[in-house]
Amino acid sequence: MYEYYWGHTKAQIELIDIDQPITVFEKSKDVKPGQPGYKPNARKLREATEKWKKRKAEREKRGFDLNKFLNTGEKVPVDKKE
Numbered sequence: 026m027y028e029y030y031w032g033h034t035k036a037q038i039e040l041i042d043i044d045q046p047i048t049v050f051e052k053s054k055d056v057k058p059g060q061p062g063y064k065p066n067a068r069k070l071r072e073a074t075e076k077w078k079k080r081k082a083e084r085e086k087r088g089f090d091l092n093k094f095l096n097t098g099e100k101v102p103v104d105k106k107e
Contacts, residue, residue, distance in 0.1 A: 029038070056063045093099050 033041070058065070
């Protein structure tokens with residue numbers, strides 16, 4: 026910090042702060058979830074819920090338990106597709 030405060034002039038310190046790369050991303054015209062003005066689509070929400078329920082049922086059928094996996098490292102049983 027000594028070099029920073031006593032070794033550089035105020036102008037040099039300002040250049041250090043200013044001389045940063047700037048990335049400008051294009052703004053999408055679509056408003057995404059979590060942004061102001063977003064209105065959820067009921068059909069998409071129902072579809073996502075049904076998809077989640079189906080995946081949950083498949084995991085329960087296979088006997089998947091996340092706590093057991095995280096605590097013991099037990100491998101996840103996977104259905105073999107023919």
